[in-house]
Amino acid sequence: MAYLPNFPPIHFDFGAIQELGPELENRGITKPLFLTDQGLVEHGVFQQVTHVLPADQSWAVFDDIPENPTIDGVERALAVYKSEACDGIVALGGGSVLDSGKALRVVATQGGEVIDYLKHPEKIGANVSPYITIPSTAGTGAEITFGGGIHPEKNGPAMGIRSPLVKPDMAICDPALTFTLPPRLTAATGMDAVTHCVEGYLSINENAPTEAIALDGIYRAVSYIDRAVANGSDKEARYNMAMAALEGGMAIYMGLGPIHSLSMAFGNSPLHHGTLVTVSMPAIMRFYDGKVNDKLDNIAHAMGLDGGDGVGERIAKHTEEMNDRLGLPSGVREMGYEKNDLDAMIDEAFNSHFNLAAPVRPTRDEYRQIVIDVLGN
Numbered sequence: 001m002a003y004l005p006n007f008p009p010i011h012f013d014f015g016a017i018q019e020l021g022p023e024l025e026n027r028g029i030t031k032p033l034f035l036t037d038q039g040l041v042e043h044g045v046f047q048q049v050t051h052v053l054p055a056d057q058s059w060a061v062f063d064d065i066p067e068n069p070t071i072d073g074v075e076r077a078l079a080v081y082k083s084e085a086c087d088g089i090v091a092l093g094g095g096s097v098l099d100s101g102k103a104l105r106v107v108a109t110q111g112g113e114v115i116d117y118l119k120h121p122e123k124i125g126a127n128v129s130p131y132i133t134i135p136s137t138a139g140t141g142a143e144i145t146f147g148g149g150i151h152p153e154k155n156g157p158a159m160g161i162r163s164p165l166v167k168p169d170m171a172i173c174d175p176a177l178t179f180t181l182p183p184r185l186t187a188a189t190g191m192d193a194v195t196h197c198v199e200g201y202l203s204i205n206e207n208a209p210t211e212a213i214a215l216d217g218i219y220r221a222v223s224y225i226d227r228a229v230a231n232g233s234d235k236e237a238r239y240n241m242a243m244a245a246l247e248g249g250m251a252i253y254m255g256l257g258p259i260h261s262l263s264m265a266f267g268n269s270p271l272h273h274g275t276l277v278t279v280s281m282p283a284i285m286r287f288y289d290g291k292v293n294d295k296l297d298n299i300a301h302a303m304g305l306d307g308g309d310g311v312g313e314r315i316a317k318h319t320e321e322m323n324d325r326l327g328l329p330s331g332v333r334e335m336g337y338e339k340n341d342l343d344a345m346i347d348e349a350f351n352s353h354f355n356l357a358a359p360v361r362p363t364r365d366e367y368r369q370i371v372i373d374v375l376g377n
């Protein structure tokens with residue numbers, strides 16, 4: 001049976017950020033804690049957001065969320081939330097900031113230790129702090145998803161924070177906030193969105209409306225990513241990449257798959273998630289070739305490619321060419337990954353919960369070859 005969950009309400013367009021003040025008022029949030037990172041303050045993106053607020057709006061800020069989300073970051077944000085007596089959270093950032101907010105909204109109202117909620121999601125209650133997300137990248141989809149990853153230790157593996165109760169209350173997506181995103185991050189986060197659409201579309205969870213959304217996300221991302229990378233101020237390209245990212249977030253509601261399992265295999269390192277998944281996508285498209293061709297045909301069409309025999313190989317090649325054109329690496333070794341324990345990598349990929357939604361799950365032996373292919377030279 002299909003289950004169609006609902007997404008948070010979303011304001012989307014250039015200028016959408018103007019809705020923040022009225023939304024805080026509507027929701028009775030008198031003093032939000034802004035959660036962000038130092039880069040967004042340095043580049044003036046944070047100021048673009050606070051600038052739209054009425055002069056009498058109180059707020060506090062924690063601007064030190066690290067590049068990968070950690071328990072330590074959430075705990076330090078919590079200290080500010082409490083000392084400033086905040087009554088809601090507004091997160092501005094990429095996936096790290098947006099996921100940190102999901103953990104913060106739980107501990108801010110329910111107390112206890114973050115690690116406890118990561119280990120026991122059933123302990124997360126309905127009493128969570130109000131939470132509005134504002135993405136500053138176009139790719140993670142974390143602005144609307146009900147899960148996230150938090151690293152208990154800075155360079156250790158991430159643990160999931162998974163509960164429908166952490167799903168943000170509202171997202172405000174303003175493509176103008178992505179103008180200063182550098183080309184490499186535009187490319188990597190944009191390709192992350194492609195993999196969300198691809199894996200969500202292929203997942204075993206039927207959801208016809210969201211499947212159509214996922215195909216639209218693939219079409220937009222593949223059509224506009226070159227322009228967004230070449231010229232960060234290209235409004236039309238930024239609009240379409242932000243929409244593709246949001247659609248990727250919706251696609252995640254259907255589940256992900258082995259491309260994201262592989263991000264766990266190499267995730268025990270400070271490698272960028274979006275780069276990892278796009279480097280992993282070709283091997284999985286080749287693995288699926290001949291197994292789920294009806295759906296691969298539709299993905300190919302969304303990419304402007306022909307369906308039919310060898311469609312998985314064509315999608316794989318097209319992805320490799322895109323990665324190359326966008327200045328992204330072709331293998332995980334090229335990203336500077338130096339670990340050599342192949343069996344540990346295979347175990348991580350094989351045991352990942354992301355496999356549960358895959359239309360065909362690679363066996364341990366199949367993962368061995370896939371991991372070798374993805375590592376590259």
Ligand SMILES: [Fe+2]
Pocket residue numbers: 140192195196260273277
């Ligand atoms: Fe992803």
